[in-house]
Each structure stands twice: as C-alpha cells, then as structure tokens.
Amino acid sequence: MFLNKITIAGAFIVLGSTAMAGCGISSGNVKILSNDFPAIQSVTAAASACSGNGVSVEANLTKDHKDIMVAALTANPAQYTSVITSNSTLVTLMNDGLVRPLDALVAKHGAGLNPSQMITVDGKIMAVAFGANAQHLFSRSDILNKAGVSSIPTTYEGVLEAAKAITSAGLMDYPVALNTKAGWNLGEEFVNMYMGTGADFFKPGTAEVAVNNDHGVATLNMLKSLVAYSNPDYLTYDSNATQAEWEAGNLALATMWGTRGGAVLDDEGSTEQVSSNTVLTGAPTWGNNARPASTLWWDGISISANISDADAEASFIAMMNGISSDVIKANNSDTVWLGVGYTPGPAQAGVSATAADGAAPYPMLPFMGTLHGALGAEISDFLQGNESAEQALADIEAAYTAAAKEKGFLQ
Amino acid sequence: MKNRTFFWFILPSLMTMILFIALPIGSIFIQSFHIEHGAVLKEVNNCGPFGCKLEVQVDVKASEQLKNDKPLGKFNGFGTYTNRNHLAVNEVSEAWEKSPTFKDFLTKTYNLPFYRALAFTLTYTFVVTPMVLLLGFGIALGVNSLPKQFKGPTIFVSLLPMIVTPLIGSLILFWMIDAEGILGSMLQWFFEDPNLSLKASPTLTWIMLIIYGIWHSAPFAFIVFYAGLQTVPMDTIEAAMIDGASRWERTRYVVLPHLVPLIVFILLIQLMDNFRVFEPIVGFSAQASATSLSWIIFNDLAGGEGSFFGSAGATSVLTILGVAVLLIPVLIRTWRDFKGKVV
Numbered sequence: 001m002f003l004n005k006i007t008i009a010g011a012f013i014v015l016g017s018t019a020m021a022g023c024g025i026s027s028g029n030v031k032i033l034s035n036d037f038p039a040i041q042s043v044t045a046a047a048s049a050c051s052g053n054g055v056s057v058e059a060n061l062t063k064d065h066k067d068i069m070v071a072a073l074t075a076n077p078a079q080y081t082s083v084i085t086s087n088s089t090l091v092t093l094m095n096d097g098l099v100r101p102l103d104a105l106v107a108k109h110g111a112g113l114n115p116s117q118m119i120t121v122d123g124k125i126m127a128v129a130f131g132a133n134a135q136h137l138f139s140r141s142d143i144l145n146k147a148g149v150s151s152i153p154t155t156y157e158g159v160l161e162a163a164k165a166i167t168s169a170g171l172m173d174y175p176v177a178l179n180t181k182a183g184w185n186l187g188e189e190f191v192n193m194y195m196g197t198g199a200d201f202f203k204p205g206t207a208e209v210a211v212n213n214d215h216g217v218a219t220l221n222m223l224k225s226l227v228a229y230s231n232p233d234y235l236t237y238d239s240n241a242t243q244a245e246w247e248a249g250n251l252a253l254a255t256m257w258g259t260r261g262g263a264v265l266d267d268e269g270s271t272e273q274v275s276s277n278t279v280l281t282g283a284p285t286w287g288n289n290a291r292p293a294s295t296l297w298w299d300g301i302s303i304s305a306n307i308s309d310a311d312a313e314a315s316f317i318a319m320m321n322g323i324s325s326d327v328i329k330a331n332n333s334d335t336v337w338l339g340v341g342y343t344p345g346p347a348q349a350g351v352s353a354t355a356a357d358g359a360a361p362y363p364m365l366p367f368m369g370t371l372h373g374a375l376g377a378e379i380s381d382f383l384q385g386n387e388s389a390e391q392a393l394a395d396i397e398a399a400y401t402a403a404a405k406e407k408g409f410l411q
Numbered sequence: 412m413k414n415r416t417f418f419w420f421i422l423p424s425l426m427t428m429i430l431f432i433a434l435p436i437g438s439i440f441i442q443s444f445h446i447e448h449g450a451v452l453k454e455v456n457n458c459g460p461f462g463c464k465l466e467v468q469v470d471v472k473a474s475e476q477l478k479n480d481k482p483l484g485k486f487n488g489f490g491t492y493t494n495r496n497h498l499a500v501n502e503v504s505e506a507w508e509k510s511p512t513f514k515d516f517l518t519k520t521y522n523l524p525f526y527r528a529l530a531f532t533l534t535y536t537f538v539v540t541p542m543v544l545l546l547g548f549g550i551a552l553g554v555n556s557l558p559k560q561f562k563g564p565t566i567f568v569s570l571l572p573m574i575v576t577p578l579i580g581s582l583i584l585f586w587m588i589d590a591e592g593i594l595g596s597m598l599q600w601f602f603e604d605p606n607l608s609l610k611a612s613p614t615l616t617w618i619m620l621i622i623y624g625i626w627h628s629a630p631f632a633f634i635v636f637y638a639g640l641q642t643v644p645m646d647t648i649e650a651a652m653i654d655g656a657s658r659w660e661r662t663r664y665v666v667l668p669h670l671v672p673l674i675v676f677i678l679l680i681q682l683m684d685n686f687r688v689f690e691p692i693v694g695f696s697a698q699a700s701a702t703s704l705s706w707i708i709f710n711d712l713a714g715g716e717g718s719f720f721g722s723a724g725a726t727s728v729l730t731i732l733g734v735a736v737l738l739i740p741v742l743i744r745t746w747r748d749f750k751g752k753v754v
Contacts, residue, residue: 067713087459092717095450097471121468122455129460173606182699184715205454205467232611233590236696296461338460361461366450366469373715377524380699384613387522395522398502402495406721408447408485 023050023321024109028314033069034084036061037259039131039335040299043084047322057318066092073098078304081315085302087295087362088369090119090127095366099126099302105316112325117338119300121364129300130323131335133258134359135179135192136294136350137284142277143171143252152279156196156222156286156293159253163229166252175252176229177245180383181238187376188295192255193219195360196286196293207367207409209400212393220382220389222286227383235380249274255283255294258351262333265347280346282353294354295362298338367409374399436731443491443724445484448477484721491725498729499523525726528702529733531617535703536685536737539624543681544674546625547632552662554633555640566637573630581623581694588619613700620701623691628684632677639673640666675745682737687730704730 032047034040044059051057060080062068066089072079073093085093093099101124106113110128119127137159139152147165159176166175179185194201197215202208211219227234231245243260245251247270256264261280263269283294301319303312321327325341336348336355344352362368374396382392404410451473457466493500503526506519520526554565572580587594588609599607609615643666651661689705692698698706704726711723 064713066715067718070717091468094471095469095717097475116460118458119460120456120458122457132460181696183710202467207452207467231590232606232608235699236610238696298460355461361459361464364457364459364464364466364468366452366467369715369717373710376715377698377710381522384699391522398495399524403719403722405494406446406487406491406719407717408450409452411449 023055023317025050025055025314025317027054028311029081030055030057030311030315030318031080032057032059032082032084032315032319033065033072033080034059034061035065035086035299036063038262039259039331039337040084042327042331042334043130043319043322045322046324046327047318050318050321055314055318065089069093070096070098073304073306076306077308077311078306081304081307081311082319083302083304084299085127086297086299087364088372090300090302091364091366092369093302094121094126098305100305100312101125102128102303102316105303105313109313109317109320112320112340114339117300119298127300127302128319128323129298129338131299131337132351132355133297133299133335134294134351134354135188135255135257135283136292136354137281138246138251138254138256138261138264138350139279139281140252140274140277141279142273143175147171147252152281153253154281154284156193156226156284159284160225160229163226163253167229172250172252174229174231174250176226177234177237177242177251177254177256178223178226178230179237179239179242179256180227180230180234181241182235182380183376184372185238185376186235186379187372187374189223189255190219190375190379191362191372192283192294193222193286195295196284196289196291198289198291201363201368201371202365207404209371209397209404211371212397216393216396217389218287220379220392223379224383235383246270246278247274258348258354259335261347261350280350282350282357283359285357290358292354292357292359294359296355296359297362299335367404367407370403370407370409371396371400374403439724439727442483442720443728444486444488444721446487446491446721447484448474448481449485450474487721491721492729495523496722497525497725499525524702524707525704525729528704528707531620531701532686532688532703532733534617535621535624535688536682538621539628539685540678540681542621542625543628543632544677546629547677548636548670550629550633551636551640554637566634569633570630572626573628575627577627577690578694580627581691584623585695610695610697616695616697616700620688620691620695620697623695624685624688627691628681632681635673635677636670639670643669672748675741679738679741679745682741683734686734686737704733 030047030050032044034044040061044061048057048059065083069083069089070092073083074096083089083093083099090099103125106118106125106128113128117129118125119129137153141152143166144152144162147162147169149162149165153159153162163176166172178189180189194211194215197219199213199215200210203210239257239260242254242256243263246254246256246264249271264278265275267275283292285292301323303315323339325339328337328339328341332343333345333347336351378392378395378399381387382389401410451470452467453470454465455468457464492498495502502523503520506516510516510519521530550569554562554569557565586592589595590599590608595609598609599605609619647665648661651665656664687705688703689709692701692703692706708723708726708730711719711726
C-alpha cells in the first residue's frame with residue numbers, strides 16, 4: 001500500500017515536472033487578447049495549459065479586440081502581454097510602437113518554427129504567424145449541374161453566367177452572396193475585387209490614395225453586377241449571415257472566409273444535401289487578370305512592448321506551446337496551419353488554392369485601415385443606385401484624404 | 412434658504428456634475444481641436460508566409476519625442492470641424508455655387524456624411540417626438556378608463572417596450588422583420604409581394620426605425636401622463652359634466668390644460684433622447700440607409716482599426732450644440748412659466 005502511494009505520488013511529480021518542462025516557464029503573467037474563432041480557441045486553450053506553479057495565463061477572446069487593443073497596450077505596463085494579430089492589426093499596433101521585436105525570443109525558444117512563419121518588418125521579426133485565411137468561392141455542385149453549368153466557375157464573369165443560368169432555370173432567385181454588410185465587410189469586398197486587377201491602392205511610397213481610376217470603376221461595376229444576384233438585404237449580410245444562408249440551402253455561389261469551410265462541411269447546422277454538394281475552390285479571377293480577387297491573411301502572435309522582459313519571455317513560451325505541432329495535429333481542420341505538423345484537408349482546400357493561384361496578401365500599410373473605413377462607408381450609395389461609380393470613387397478619395405490628414409499620414 | 416446653507420446643500424451634486432459632466436465635455440472640446448502629429452514614413456522590406464514586399468511603414472522613433480512632448484497631438488483649430496467629413500464648408504459652398512437647381516444642391520449636400528446623418532437625426536426627432544406624445548396620451552386615457560382589476564396587468568404590458576434594452580429590442584425586431592421572419596413574411600403575404608424587404612430600401616428602413624422609436628418611447632410618455640391623470644381635480648371634471656361637456660370637451664378643456672407642464676417635460680426629454688438616436692441603427696444594421704450623429708461618433712471610435720479622437724470630439728461638440736438649439740424654445744417657455752409663478 002505504502003509503496004503504491006509513493007509510486008502514485010511520484011508519478012504525479014513526474015507528470016507535473018513534464019508539464020513544466022513542456023512549457024518551461026517558472027514564473028510570469030501571461031494575458032492574451034485576440035479575436036474569437038475556432039483556430040484561436042485551440043491556440044489559447046493550449047497556451048492556458050501552462051498556468052499553475054506561479055504562472056498565470058489568462059485569455060480574452062473577443063471580436064471587438066480591435067477596439068480595445070491600442071488603448072490596452074498603450075498603458076504602461078500594458079494590460080495584455082500578447083495580442084493575436086493579423087496583417088492589418090499588426091500595422092495598427094506598430095504605428096504606435098506597441099509591440100516588440102521577437103528576434104531574440106525566436107532564437108531562444110522558436111526552434112520548431114518554419115522560417116515562413118516569421119513576419120519580418122525592416123529585418124526584425126515582429127510577429128510569428130500560425131494560420132492563413134482568405135475569402136474564396138463556395139459552390140453548390142448539384143444546383144450548378146441542374147442549371148446546366150458543367151464546371152465550377154474560376155472567374156467572376158463565370159460566376160455571373162452561372163448565376164444567370166440558375167435564376168433563369170428558376171432554381172433560386174438570389175443564388176449569389178458576398179459578405180456585403182455596410183462597413184468593414186463591404187470595404188473588404190472592394191479590397192478583394194480591386195486586388196484582382198493587380199493595381200496598387202496608393203501611389204508608391206506615399207499615403208496618397210490611387211483607387212479613383214478605371215480599375216476602381218471596373219471593380220465597383222463588378223461588385224454591382226454580383227449583388228444584382230444577391231438577396232436585396234445584402235447590405236446587412238456579415239459572415240455569420242452568409243454562413244447561415246448557405247447552410248439553409250439558399251445560396252449556390254458565395255465568396256466566404258476560409259475559416260467557415262469547416263463549419264459548412266461538417267454535419268451540423270445544415271442538411272446532407274447542402275454539405276455533401278458544397279465545393280470549396282480558390283477565389284475567382286476577373287477581367288483577364290491572373291491574380292485571384294482575394295486577399296491573403298495571416299493570424300499570428302505578437303508580444304507587447306510595454307511589459308517586463310520576464311513577462312514577455314513567459315508569454316512567448318506559452319504562445320509557442322499554443323501553436324506547437326501537437327496542437328496543430330489535434331485541431332488540423334481549424335485553419336490552414338503554417339507550422340510543422342499540418343496536413344491539408346478538404347475544409348481548407350479553398351484557401352490553399354487561393355494562395356497557390358498567387359493571391360496577394362492584404363497590404364500591411366499604416367493607412368490601409370483608414371482607406372478600408374472610407375470604402376466601407378461610401379460604396380453602399382453606388383450599389384443602391386444612388387450615384388455613379390465616378391462619384392463614389394471621388395467620395396472615397398475625399399473621405400480618405402480628410403481622415404488621413406487627421407491621422408497625420410497626409411499633411 | 413440662506414445662501415450659505417444652499418451652497419452646502421448643493422455642493423455634493425455640484426461636485427459630481429463638474430466631475431462627470433463639465434470635465435468630460437471640456438476634454439472633448441479640447442481634443443476636437445487637435446489632430447495627430449505628422450507621421451514620418453519610410454519604405455521597408457516586409458516578409459511573411461506569402462512572400463516579401465517593399466512597403467511603407469511609420470517610423471515610430473522619428474516622432475517619439477514630439478509625441479511625448481505633446482501627447483494631445485497637433486493643434487488644428489477648427490480644421491476638423493470644417494473638413495469634408497464634418498461641416499464640409501468648402502464642399503457645401505462649392506455645391507451652392509455650381510448647382511443649377513436647389514434640388515441639385517440638396518443632393519450634393521446629402522452626399523456628405525455629416526449632413527446625411529443630420530437629415531436622418533432631425534427627421535427621426537421631429538416625427539418620433541410628437542407621435543410619442545400623442546400615442547402616450549392615448550394609451551394613458553385608455554388605461555385610465557379601464558376597470559380597476561385590469562389596470563395593473565395592462566400597465567405592466569404597456570411598459571414592456573421600455574423595459575427591453577434598446578439594442579436587444581431592435582435586434583429582436585430586426586430578425587422578426589427579416590424576409591423569413593414572422594413580421595416580414597406577414598407583410599409579404601399582406602401586400603402580395605414576395606420580394607418586399609424592409610431592410611433593402613432606404614425609405615422603408617427609415618420608416619422601420621421611426622416606428623421602432625415610437626414603439627420604444629411611447630411607454631415613457633404613457634406612464635408620465637397616466638400619473639398626471641391621477642391628479643386631475645375631480646370637482647372641475649364634475650362641474651364640466653354638469654355644464655354638459657362631452658367626453659372630448661372634458662379632455663380638451665380640462666384634462667389637457669392640466670397636463671401642460673407634463674407635456675413640456677416629456678417634450679424636453681424626448682427631444683434630447685431622439686436627437687441622440689443610436690442603438691436601433693446598430694441593431695437593425697441600418698448604416699447603409701440611415702446614420703445619425705451618435706452613430707458617426709461611434710464609428711469614429713470603434714468602426715475600424717485605430718480611433719479618430721479628433722473627429723469623434725468634433726461631432727460630439729456639434730451634437731451638444733444641436734441639442735442646445737432644439738431645447739432653447741422649450742426652455743424659454745419653461746422659464747417664462749417659472750417667472751410668472753414666482754413672486
């Protein structure tokens with residue numbers, strides 16, 4: 001009996017020490033701020049496993065993280081030691097110098113990382129990416145077959161033709177959906193479509209906007225042609241609404257986020273007919289351009305500037321634990337993982353294809369967020385038919401210029 | 412009351428008012444005159460999982476000293492107030508000079524975000540406020556004439572729209588008026604139009620928001636009027652009945668004059684409340700068709716990445732001015748009544 005107890009106690013000690021060895025943190029406070037979707041839930045859950053023995057790990061997962069991150073990290077000491085960032089939020093944090101370079105920490109604790117995971121700005125590692133995301137095409141093969149469309153469209157012109165075939169066959173009234181809710185979502189659709197033209201958003205090397213041109217007009221017209229096949233409520237459709245419409249079987253062709261793939265293909269929330277006939281392909285191209293009309297996004301780890309070096313190290317180790325290959329293997333279908341141990345699956349086929357086809361990443365420019373805001377506010381008037389494409393682009397330019405002056409990007 | 416006693420009596424509330432009202436407004440006022448320091452930009456090589464690219468970044472070190480010395484930002488005077496995203500002085504005067512017709516001028520002005528928001532805010536205020544007064548008075552009269560045992564439950568049910576949090580109330584209605592929701596599909600059936608959507612057209616969105624506003628605020632007017640009705644002097648009513656006054660005449664010549672101070676009170680509160688309409692626009696996802704001044708402030712602070720504190724401050728100050736202009740007639744009237752009563 002006595003011996004048994006000792007072995008059990010010993011086993012606990014060994015287990016305890018291996019858990020510690022797994023994280024390798026002896027003390028420190030780790031507070032994580034991030035967006036909220038399945039891949040991030042897996043990462044933060046694994047990072048939280050490091051808590052105990054004088055180490056505390058807390059995570060705040062909220063879709064409103066963008067609204068609080070700047071204020072929370074400006075405080076000294078910062079309210080969060082680590083923020084899970086993306087292309088756009090990292091730039092916002094870097095504009096105010098709120099995140100620290102990670103070169104030393106990566107050299108010390110980042111042995112298992114792929115070189116492609118490093119987000120380097122001016123030669124310094126500012127974030128470690130763990131997942132990729134992009135908007136791409138979701139299609140219903142059964143509806144396309146019934147409408148006599150033989151193959152999945154690879155261009156937006158093809159999407160329009162297929163949509164026309166579906167409506168004229170009387171299969172659906174509104175077969176197409178994009179995430180077109182006025183505001184950030186609608187702005188993102190313009191960014192995606194404009195990306196497909198291959199043109200730049202700004203005059204090179206400056207903060208002067210350059211979308212008021214023929215590419216801009218063509219982009220707006222393409223968006224308008226697409227929403228003509230969308231439900232009239234399209235200006236209220238965010239990614240939750242489009243996913244629900246898809247799972248309800250009301251859509252045949254939709255541009256949605258890659259992270260929705262897993263939820264659409266699983267056997268929850270929809271019928272067998274919808275999920276088994278859903279095909280995920282890369283984002284379409286348009287206008288005889290080669291680049292897919294989408295933007296590539298990464299999600300990655302950044303560490304606050306205004307915290308002690310000890311907390312920074314503890315946070316980095318905990319987050320490395322959160323994106324270890326064990327976590328990736330256990331949650332393989334959550335996202336396109338960038339780390340070692342990921343096996344591509346059907347739910348991520350669309351994102352992988354979009355990246356392989358040569359889509360460009362969302363621009364990491366300090367003033368991109370300001371333009372994005374102007375786009376989201378000014379496009380809806382054009383889509384509703386209240387003004388011309390030229391007027392809408394002039395409005396975007398004027399709104400952006402006024403906002404960029406306030407931000408100090410333009411003098 | 413002695414001046415000294417009076418001073419000590421109001422000191423606590425004076426302190427809280429300075430702390431929670433005067434100081435924040437003062438800080439907003441100061442903030443609205445500032446914009447951010449000019450950013451020093453440099454081109455650097457950015458690399459990530461999708462390759463490398465030469466991109467512009469902010470040189471944080473270059474302006475660090477300036478930011479520490481002047482954390483408020485660069486003084487901009489009324490620049491933020493007059494720029495295109497607010498009062499748009501240049502754009503409006505250009506539209507005035509170049510527009511062939513007045514209608515054209517209005518269209519051009521309506522295209523500017525501030526005036527578009529002002530148009531909805533004013534329409535909402537001037538439609539919802541009188542409707543709330545009328546409906547609230549009607550419900551109060553109705554409930555007052557109910558048999559005693561029904562009064563309690565009816566009052567409770569009538570108050571429900573006000574009890575529900577505005578954002579939650581508007582979200583619930585948003586789903587009910589969806590084309591597949593209970594109200595939305597009933598309307599489609601009633602008008603025999605399968606494509607009818609309340610969310611799609613700006614006009615219908617405005618009507619929907621206004622009806623929501625009336626639905627939400629009417630209980631407030633009702634409960635105030637109902638309390639007022641309990642104080643109507645019965646002997647005057649009875650005298651009027653003996654004189655042969657009909658029910659309508661009694662309401663018009665006895666009850667209404669008695670309730671005038673309450674009407675002024677509700678008018679005051681409702682004008683203020685409706686001028687800062689906000690929650691239904693978020694709840695109904697209506698920003699494509701209708702925006703308000705408060706919504707612009709929210710969007711400046713939380714709409715995208717990074718906040719526009721100067722813009723939000725300027726719109727806040729303009730909103731305060733708007734409320735002041737709206738309330739002046741009502742306040743002047745109250746002041747006259749007050750002077751008439753006090754010797």
